[in-house]
Amino acid sequence: MRYIEPHAHMVSRTTDDYEKLALAGCEVVCEPAFWAGFDRLSAQGFYDYFRQLTEYEPKRAARYGIRHFSWLCINPKEADDPVFAREVMALIPEFLKCQTVLGIGEIGLNKNTRNELAIFEEHVQLALDHDLPILIHTPHLEDKLKGTRLTLDSLANFSKLNRTKVIIDHVEEHTVSQVLDAGYWAGMTLYPHSKCSLDRAIDILEIHGPERLWMNSACDWGVSDPLAVPKCALQMKSRQHTAEAIERIIYQNPRDFLSQSPRFTV
Amino acid sequence: MPNKQELLDLQFIDARHKLLDLAAFLDRIDRHPGDGDFRIVAMKTALPILLADRPDRARAILEALSDETSEPIQQAAHQGAFGAPSHSKSKI
Secondary structure (H helix, E strand, O other), X not given: OOEEEOOOOHHHOOHHHHHHHHHOOEEEEEEEOOOOOOOOOOHHHHHHHHHHHHHHHHHHHHOOOOEEEEEEOOOHHHOOOHXXXXXXXXXXXXXXXXXXXXXXXXXXXXXXXXXXXXXXXHHHHHHHHHOOOEEEEOXXXXXXXXXXXXXXXXXOOOOOOOHHHEEEOOOOOOOHHHHHHOOOEEEEEXXXXXXXXXXXXXXXXXXXXXXXXXXXXXXXXXXXXOXXXXXXXXXXXXXXXXXXXXXXXXXXXXXXXXXXXXXXXX | OOOHHHHHHHHHHHHHXXXXXXXXXXXXXXXXXXXXXXXXXXXXXXXXXXXXXXXXXXXXXXXXXXXOOOOOEOOOOOOOOOOOOOOOOOOO
8 A cells, every 4th residue: 555644744753653654655745834832932943943844854754765745834823923923934935945845834723813814814825926835724623613714714815826726634524515615625634532533534535525635644743643544544444445445545635736736746 | 335234343342432431531520529611511512412313413513612703813812722612611
């Protein structure tokens, strides 16, 4: 089995995890910029983080035959201070020249504040200015439904946005229809305690079909499983999904979306 | 696609385990001292959805545990989330 892990925070994972991914058939890992578990105090901290994403992680992944790509932004949890957020955003264009950077992400909302929304919209404009795909985070738990609605309302104001170049991630049963019906891609995150369980993600796939849908582990420093995608593939098999159906959701779909960046190759 | 019997064979024990865990959690909350908060209120409000005759129970429970306001807030008091909307501050 081959697969693409389209959303993983490998800076938080050990080198052993790269080996496990490779053994499980992972060919590509894509890493959106995110919250490191604590607030960084300076833009310089982000400069170093962007270097880690674009210089160090591709080399670490390559040791196991895995291609590593990244997405850049200031994540929503640290974007509530607009002055600080804009300082970090000013660093991004320099890194967009890197050959492994796919687009802008994971941007979005966390607590659904006005400042988060303003910085989200500035990121969308940055992506449009550079003709880049966008990866959007949706908020956690009780904030997800409202945050998804605010995100969709905001995106609707960007008349030049190509919706097929945008993926809205962490969808669950109460948000997936809104995202797909609006013409965007949707990502399902497989987490042990929050977001989607393996079986719920398969339910969503069975109900909505595989069009514009992918699944990811979003493994990071928290409770998460870097092997969630191949485990979900195994569960799909036990629920009598065909090998072709499994290949589509764990390999072809992420490849099709990510290939909208000319830098993405498998 | 598996039929109902095959799904029961595959997943009933796991679902039974989760049902028992939820029941034991509610017993544990009742047994321990102090006040509950909006989270247990929200959970008990959502529980009847499990028995409703509808095809979208998971979606309905997620909606019941969601912030249903529509306007962005001026400022957040914290960065995290609790799993249920905190504006229903009832105790139990």
